[in-house]
Amino acid sequence: MCLSNRRIADELRRRIAEHDWTPGERLPSRTQIAQECGVGENVVRRAQELLISQGVLEGRAGSGTYVAAPRRRVRMVRSTAREQPEGFPFRADMKAAGKQGDWESRTEAKVQAPTEIASRLGIAEGNLCVRTVYEFLADGRPVQLSTSWEPYVLTGGTLVVLPEGGPHAGAGVVNRMAEIGIVVSHAVEQPEPRQANAGEASLLGIQKAALVTHIRRTYYSDEGQPVETADIVVPAALCEIVYEVPVSR
Incomplete structure (x- = not known):
């Protein structure tokens, strides 16, 4: 993953940690996040995919991307x-x-x-x-x-x-x-x-x-x-x- 993808993933993770978005809350659109962060939508998509793979976010078909509820491993x-x-x-x-x-x-x-x-x-x-x-x-x-x-x-x-x-x-x-x-x-x-x-x-x-x-x-x-x-x-x-x-x- 390139540095831009990691930077956006870290930014999304930070905002979740600071409770800008809470568990179960839907994230803004990729277009909005891309505009706020000054990157392309593909960069945001790949960053979100990384966080989904780590259990930080969850994707819901036809609905969007949400903050995953914390769960005990x-x-x-x-x-x-x-x-x-x-x-x-x-x-x-x-x-x-x-x-x-x-x-x-x-x-x-x-x-x-x-x-x-x-x-x-x-x-x-x-x-x-x-x-x-x-x-x-x-x-x-x-x-x-x-x-x-x-x-x-x-x-x-x-x-x-x-x-x-x-x-x-x-x-x-x-x-x-x-x-x-x-x-x-x-x-x-x-x-x-x-x-x-x-x-x-x-x-x-x-x-x-x-x-x-x-x-x-x-x-x-x-x-x-x-x-x-x-x-x-x-x-x-x-x-x-x-x-x-x-x-x-």
């Missing part, structure tokens, strides 16, 4: 220390926020690994994987997406081949791998902000190009072997990511 704690037998960290996070946590999933076995996933799992491109797509729900509303990949060579023919099926359904990567003698020692997560694509925006009920946190997570065995990798997508306006770091004594 759901806290999601990321920590391998939370991996416990019979434990469901997502449900615990939702319970702490006073919400009912649940998820829906769809698994496909023997899917060929694309280039990036193969690299993250340390396998050859095209090797077979078990892919599971998740929608995590808070009070029935999607608040997180995840696509998980596990090498089929590790779990094929075992009772844990389906992450959400069989006797160990929903037990999580750490507990399921333990059932087949694989000790998961740690996970590596790489979070980065980006804009939601059309599919993600539709599933999460947010605007296209809204800000999300994209986390690339990979679980490793105690022998350093990647056993699962996932792409986790969390809408920034709805959720905050908190990392809990265990301290050894």
